[in-house]
Amino acid sequence: MNEHHHIISYKKLTAIWLALLALTALTVAITRVELGGYKVLGALVIACAKAGLVIAVFMHMKYEGRLLRWLLFLALLTLAIFIGLTFFDVLYR
Amino acid sequence: MTTHPHKDYAGAKLGMWLFLFTELLLFGGMFLLYSVYFKRYPQEFAAGGRQLDWIMGTVNTVILLTSSLCAAMAVTAVQRDELRRAVALIGGTILCAAGFMVIKYVEWSAKIGHGIYPGSEHLKSGPPGESVFFSLYFITTGIHGLHVLIGGALLAWIALKIKGGEVNAGNDILLENGALYWHLVDLIWIFIFPLYYLIL
Numbered sequence: 001m002n003e004h005h006h007i008i009s010y011k012k013l014t015a016i017w018l019a020l021l022a023l024t025a026l027t028v029a030i031t032r033v034e035l036g037g038y039k040v041l042g043a044l045v046i047a048c049a050k051a052g053l054v055i056a057v058f059m060h061m062k063y064e065g066r067l068l069r070w071l072l073f074l075a076l077l078t079l080a081i082f083i084g085l086t087f088f089d090v091l092y093r
Numbered sequence: 094m095t096t097h098p099h100k101d102y103a104g105a106k107l108g109m110w111l112f113l114f115t116e117l118l119l120f121g122g123m124f125l126l127y128s129v130y131f132k133r134y135p136q137e138f139a140a141g142g143r144q145l146d147w148i149m150g151t152v153n154t155v156i157l158l159t160s161s162l163c164a165a166m167a168v169t170a171v172q173r174d175e176l177r178r179a180v181a182l183i184g185g186t187i188l189c190a191a192g193f194m195v196i197k198y199v200e201w202s203a204k205i206g207h208g209i210y211p212g213s214e215h216l217k218s219g220p221p222g223e224s225v226f227f228s229l230y231f232i233t234t235g236i237h238g239l240h241v242l243i244g245g246a247l248l249a250w251i252a253l254k255i256k257g258g259e260v261n262a263g264n265d266i267l268l269e270n271g272a273l274y275w276h277l278v279d280l281i282w283i284f285i286f287p288l289y290y291l292i293l
Binding site for chain 2: 005007008009010014017020024027028031039040043044046047050054058059060067068072078082083086087090091
């Protein structure tokens, strides 16, 4: 019946939710103090960590096969190339 | 003789993920615009960001994270054949979606009430960077809000299918894909929130 699934327990999902709330609180905290450019970096690093948790557990990517993982990597790489090449232009114009 | 409609679990899931990648690139384009203009108009973006209510933004973040938890739990519930609980959890997600939209409505109407909307006289007479910031704010949160509405409707339809017995532990791909769409909505907000409400 459930040959495809790894069923994720309610407990684990709740733990991830708590971690996401804690990271949200941390983002708010670090952006309320004056850190200059570091707060942009800090907020983005935390956002990426949160996104990682959502994709890995809520979206079950941790339990998917190689095909979907590689496709995700490819999509993120494409996005990174777009952003990277654009900034090559914007920063060194 | 009963007929078994053809089901392709892996194909359905692959198709959903491919669609989600196109969504990622759609929003990626808007984040790219944000970052390029942020580089060009840092002061104006800072001033614009300070005009947004970060408390409302934080409340909406908590609401969306909770809605995502409910959606993920609904998938677990269906897989364990706890169908009543699954429907209740989807109800929780939709309730959160409604709360999110109400707060969004309050925020947008406050901005529009102050004469801040794309093409408004107030923005035309102000610095160009401020106008760009709010145009990007309205287009990004607008398209995101549209996704919230679509996702809510999609999950409501799936809840009816669970009640009707068409979605169950043996056949849950529709719910899994609906939940994936919902998590994408949450994922995009995770980036909108710091970039527009907090960083500056």
